[in-house]
Amino acid sequence: NAGVTQTPKFQVLKTGQSMTLQCAQDMNHNSMYWYRQDPGMGLRLIYYSASEGTTDKGEVPNGYNVSRLNKREFSLRLESAAPSQTSVYFCASSESTEGANVLTFGAGSRLTVL
Amino acid sequence: GQSLEQPSEVTAVEGAIVQINCTYQTSGFYGLSWYQQHDGGAPTFLSYNALDGLEETGRFSSFLSRSDSYGYLLLQELQMKDSASYFCAPTDSWGKLQFGAGTQVVVTP
Numbered sequence: 001n002a003g004v005t006q007t008p009k010f011q012v013l014k015t016g017q018s019m020t021l022q023c024a025q026d027m028n029h030n031s032m033y034w035y036r037q038d039p040g041m042g043l044r045l046i047y048y049s050a051s052e053g054t055t056d057k058g059e060v061p062n063g064y065n066v067s068r069l070n071k072r073e074f075s076l077r078l079e080s081a082a083p084s085q086t087s088v089y090f091c092a093s094s095e096s097t098e099g100a101n102v103l104t105f106g107a108g109s110r111l112t113v114l
Numbered sequence: 115g116q117s118l119e120q121p122s123e124v125t126a127v128e129g130a131i132v133q134i135n136c137t138y139q140t141s142g143f144y145g146l147s148w149y150q151q152h153d154g155g156a157p158t159f160l161s162y163n164a165l166d167g168l169e170e171t172g173r174f175s176s177f178l179s180r181s182d183s184y185g186y187l188l189l190q191e192l193q194m195k196d197s198a199s200y201f202c203a204p205t206d207s208w209g210k211l212q213f214g215a216g217t218q219v220v221v222t223p
Contacts, residue, residue, distance in 0.1 A: 041215060
């Protein structure tokens with residue numbers, strides 16, 4: 001049981017380049033999330049998808065787009081990368097947004113924008 | 115508005131007890147979760163409190179006081195493997211979690 005799988009694990013981009021971070025979960029979870037983590041800042045929510053077919057902005061959505069491709073997959077796209085987007089990105093999923101809403105995180109994708 | 119406070123770092127020796135306090139201000143507060151993250155790793159769920167009181171899970175316990183907008187995580191019989199960052203995360207009624215900057219726990223021999 002793989003849980004939440006993110007690709008790539010590491011990526012270096014130049015300013016202005018675009019890329020897509022992929023995330024897939026095999027737990028039949030309804031909700032999926034993208035967070036970024038910067039030193040001393042904790043985890044900040046970028047976008048989330050409460051259920052297949054829906055997406056909503058989180059705390060820091062500017063510069064990002066998402067696609068909930070199907071129940072399993074939730075991708076994050078940077079259209080024109082900026083150095084301020086250098087961060088560790090975590091995808092997470094949960095069975096539902098009700099109750100404890102326990103998140104299962106992927107291993108993270110470390111992105112550097114030069 | 116939303117706010118969340120927890121200490122940035124706590125140091126303790128093996129076998130000791132550590133308490134990590136968390137105060138929050140969350141619109142539509144529903145419950146308080148705690149997550150652990152080792153260096154270079156992913157956050158993992160530890161515990162959740164929806165009601166006032168203490169929840170115990172092995173060596174870890176979590177407490178919530180809704181009237182005081184306060185909670186804490188208690189780590190007992192500290193082990194070296196407990197060295198990690200611990201995040202309190204209030205959940206709102208829409209299921210969204212707010213993560214703080216975390217508390218780094220350093221366990222020394």
